[in-house]
Amino acid sequence: MKKSFLALLSFFVCMALAAQTARKGFELVNRPGQKQVDVVYNGRLLTAYCYTDSIAKPFLYPVNTLGGITVTRGFPVKPIPGESTDHPHHVGIWMNYESVNGIDFWNNSSAIPAAKKAHYGTIIHQKIRKQSASGNKATLQVTATWVNQAQDTFLDEQTTYFFEVMHNRFSITRKTMLTARQQPVVFKDVKDGFFAIRLAKELEMPSATSKSFTDDKGNITTVAASGPGIPTGMYYASNGKTGDAVWSSQGTWAMLKGKKDGAPITIAMFDHPSNTGYPTYWHARGYGLFALNPLGRAVFSNGSDSLNLVLPPGRSKTFTYRIVVAQQALTIPEANEMEAAFKQSHY
Template identity: 45%
Template sequence: MVHNQAGQKVEVTVDGKPFTSYIYPGPDKLKKAVLYPIRTSHGTLVTRGWPMDPRAGERVDHPHHVGVWLNYEDVNQHDFWNNSNTPPKPNGTYGTIVHTGVKSMKSGKRKGELSVTADWLDKNGNVMLKENTTYVFGAVGERRIIDRITTLTAANGEVEFPDVKDGLFAIRVARELEHPSTKPEIYTDASGVATKVPVMNNEGITGNYRNSNGVEGEEVWSKRAAWTNLRGKIGGEKISVAIIDHPQNVGYPAYWHARGYGLFAVNPLGQKAFTNGKESLNLKLKNSESTTFRYRLVIDSDHIPDAEMKELETEFAKVK
């Protein structure tokens, strides 16, 4: 693990080969720090390149979907999720997450750990939340694991997270790992902004979701599950990209905001949105109160069977 301060990133390698980077280029370029790109053990990119590094045949929707990130659509009426240099609603109220430091880095055999801090700022630049995040990077054979443990603390008064659709921990995957699209779609956010997602050439598009309850395809969206596994192929390489929830997280087991066009997210805070008002959570933090979110991202150069996903789930549940 190397901190390239001039490049505003921490580079993570396995056996000397690039795995991912924690990048924090600042709000002029990105409205939050992210992990980008993500590679398999063979070096295959599993994250979308656009808008950072466009690749032929990719979708060019949702410019705020970059790499792997954690944020939310409504925090004290500030939209952190949709914020980018070209936000969907130019006059909307957006929040920005600003990297404030690298606390520690530890490199070791098949394991590394990175601890960072960030501030969640309102539209006027005032600190709303203090963030402390630890990433634990692991490698076993052709499997790569990233655990993200993020503690958010209310910094200046009460902070409310009303139930909305767009959140919380997410990855935007490469085109090949999307579901084959059979019709154009229009997705509307909580502000009423619609994004059109057209039908595209499905050649080489192989993705398919499967969750811990055996639900497959795009039906995993708005379903509760302990984990969801996206399996597909890029070239001749079988690939799994899986996200695992943690039993200590609020809202466990969470609802999944996993879309066929390549957005793969878990949202424990969107209960009202995902149940048409039948359930609600509306998380609130009092001043100086904290909540911690724990997620595991698994990238494997093979299709992970359900039994192994269950083992990974059990193992992750032991993480504090």
């Protein structure tokens, strides 16, 4: 009887160890019913590629550290009591732009009334082309189309996400090729774009007063004062600027450092020298929007610089960026090291 019990116990222990071993490293879990692909590492969700109908573009959400701390805002997908509810188009990690042949892809959300929808565009997920996961790396390749409300396609998009864990940090590298369809596509120099993450309340910068922001159509969004004791964030950039001064400055990297759930958090974003507009301008706001925008040069430079990028029919432009999510207080020398490694990488 005792031998049988020990044998049974040994069997279950072996099964548990085998299951644990099987869950080591990355795994991509397709959930077509929920229109998402979960990015799992050692059995824990790090993020998910989401292409739900209710949001006007594909996005990564939520975004978690390796230790399980969520760094993205919940609203509008899963609102959290007490968090900010401004700018409902800020969702997880995403890429789009405010003026593509005059159509606004950036500001489109369920908050836009039907009578005004003709001025806004949607990025529609088409298919998952390829995916792989092994050890500390995973890759997900998807396609999408940029369309107006009449379903005219301006751009074909092919995006590959490279997920990696290294030095106890989670990195997301996004490589996106945009190809103009049957007409030239003009990216007018505007403020709102291009590659972005919307951060949790705790990672905002403290603010004692409310602030108002106006888009290119005159719509005003007011962001309430953060209040004491919750936000802990502070921006640092490769150009030496900090805090609010990072906004509209140019640099090769920027990072946001703060605390959440009692742990130090760093979110770092990197531009690649192969990109148009390198080094990028930073659209980094204290209220939690952390973005880079290489295409809005006339706005950020007060007219001393301009781009107004044009893609002729059938021509493409590729953009490659990286976000590093660390449950660590990363230093400026460490950011410089990560930048050097990214500059030397080829995707």
